[in-house]
Amino acid sequence: MVRKISNAAVIGSGIMGGGIAALLAGAGVKVLLLDIVPFDLTDDEKNDPAARNRIVKAGMDGALMAQPPLFYNKKDAGLIDIGNLTDDFDKLADCDWICEVVVENLKIKQELFKRIEGIRKPTCIVSSNTSGIPLKAMSEGLSPEFKTHFLGTHFFNPVRWMHLLELIPGEETAPEVLRFIERFGEINLGKGIVWAKDTPNFIGNRIGIQGMGKIMQEVVKQGLTLAEVDALFGPAMGRPSSAIFGTADLVGLDTMAHVMENSYDLCPDDEERATHVLPDFVTKMVEKGWLGNKTKGGFFKKVKNADGKKVKMMLDPATCEYVEFVKADLPCITAAKAAATPAEKIKAIVYGDDKGARFAWDCSANGLIYAANRIPEIAASVVEIDNAMKWGYAVETGPFETWDLVGVKESVARMEADGLAVPEKVKAMLAAGNDSFYKVEGGRQYFYDFTTESYQPVKLSDTALSLATCKADGKVVKSCPSVSLVDIGDDIFCVEFTTKMNALNREIIEFMGDVKEFALENAAGIVIGNQAGGMPGAFSAGADLDYVLGLCKGKKYAEMDEFLSLAQNGIKDIRYANVPVVAAPYGMTLGGGCEVCLGAADKIVGAADLMMGLVEMGVGLLPAGGGCTNLWKKFVFSLPDPVQKDTDLSKLFVPVFMAIGMAKYSMSAKQSFSLGHMHPWADRIVMNRDLLIGEAKKEVLAMVDAGYAPPVKKPVPVMGEAGTGMIHAQIFNMLKGGFLSDHDALIATRIATVISGGSVKEGTAIDEDVMYKLEREAFIDFAKEEKTIARIEHMLKKGAPLRN
Structure with missing residues (x-):
């Protein structure tokens, strides 16, 4: 039997259930979303289907309106049917997977699973998204056949955006079922799979909530401000900018308190059980309903001051009152910002000698020891714990990876000097001459296994490919500070951007020319991609605006034209070279990043969470790295030759103009198809970003096997003056209606001129170099405008576009 998930059901339509339903629909699965019939129906409403489905309808509406969006494309909602557990329960008989997401109440879950047992088909998999109730207790009294198809599938919120999926086998779950769900979760749903044991809060929340509890208790003892703590445990330590207290506000203090209470109640033998008790100031906040962002007030909030300006406030733990937010000023933070590598940054903090460093060391040392003590209680190895924390809490390195960065020998010596109880297994590892939890040998990554007391290979999917591992194994064939060329095997090489946000600078543009020459001599094909951490992350957030601003202010227009020509020709030369190229974008793929994909690549293999677009309008410019030209070409040349000749170009011209002129960008790869940045018959989506580089490599190899021939440069049919005239009327109306500023109108008019071919x-069919020249001329004219300079400065300072 070939097992498939064609029909699934999600029982429980809250934010978690709605998110799981949206994810399944995004994977092309038909979904039945069920919830209870409301208890408060009037007699008239009891026979009204709409009234009986009121709860599930509200859940579905919430999922559709959620921000950040839970759906890859709202059209996916057409795959979801809603119903209730009274009238529509029989429909569960057609499901291949039923996922329970109801209230955390053992009796309710047991009764529900008993009902499901009586209707499910024999092959149907049933799972629970519980985080605190043992699977054994939920399935008590059910048949052996049911238990072989029963397991835990613990998603994290928001479901679409959090990479982690913890899988928890039941005592009798069939191995075949576990293998299938693992593959389905990884490939079809795009999740990072971690195998957890059936223990309270599993892995991610067990480790994560203990760390938060310890920090909240220490902030009272050591007297740091919340701003100082979040500065310490933010990006400087490889954590998200929301850090500790910002994350708690995002999750909700009530949710945090529930998870913490779970650990305290259900883990009586936990040596750090005391850290699972909320300090008094947090308990008071929960009692007052200060629960975070959903209540517009938590550890932080924004209020209007006497001048009507919004100011950020933070809670003072000593008084449980709000005080004005004061940015942290700690020597160890300053040192970390000046450090070059992640290891140097973390060491600057934990090995500093100011109050912030002491706080960071105390909490970090406690967390590292706690994580080691949880093996094998909650997980089999360091890998599961590290992945759970990276994928569930968006940290760049898990506890054991962080321990390696800090230095295991050095840190253990300090822990023992502080009187901390270092786990015996860690001391034994060091005594045997093993001074790191991970190492790379022969192109493979290995982890130290406490059970065998030896290094074992880290398990990867067949198509997973780690650039970090390749680089650690000496596979970098050419590099500079901004970009590297990495050998990823089979004569395929990856161009990896390595700047902040992978912004494109002159060094990268010059490097691309060298890549072409190298590839013609040495490579079967090229992948353009990187694996920067975090969600959504950035394939490339665009051009280096600092560099562009310097050219603008210095009135270096000849240098600007030369730089733009270099970018256009570098991208174009790779495109027409006799070597297949696949771009592997994910996350923010904006401006210049989008131009690289449109111009240099034969194919795009995009991650599901792709934010792609030509957004230069927001900084007072237009795409001049070939973006205008290549988006127009992608629309025109996607049509068969006979159709091109008879197509009304105005039907293509308007969507191209709107995409560039309105700075449109996708919120998913599916939306990139809608905007024309990707085409379904040439490009493809990969749900799991971890597999992106490997899948892109497969596409390159397929083109090589098919006998790759480079595209032939040919004239581009354009709208000419007719296109510009057609757009002028729309621009005039939008300007008069207040939808555009004068500067917007100026830029939009030139965009129309460029994509119309002048x-x-x-x-008329023109040489694409004519369009490239029009791009450069317009860009330089805009660079002379004070309003453009103001827009660039505002974006650099505020991270948001200026409307002027």
């Missing part, structure tokens, strides 16, 4: 007749 002053030629409609239907």
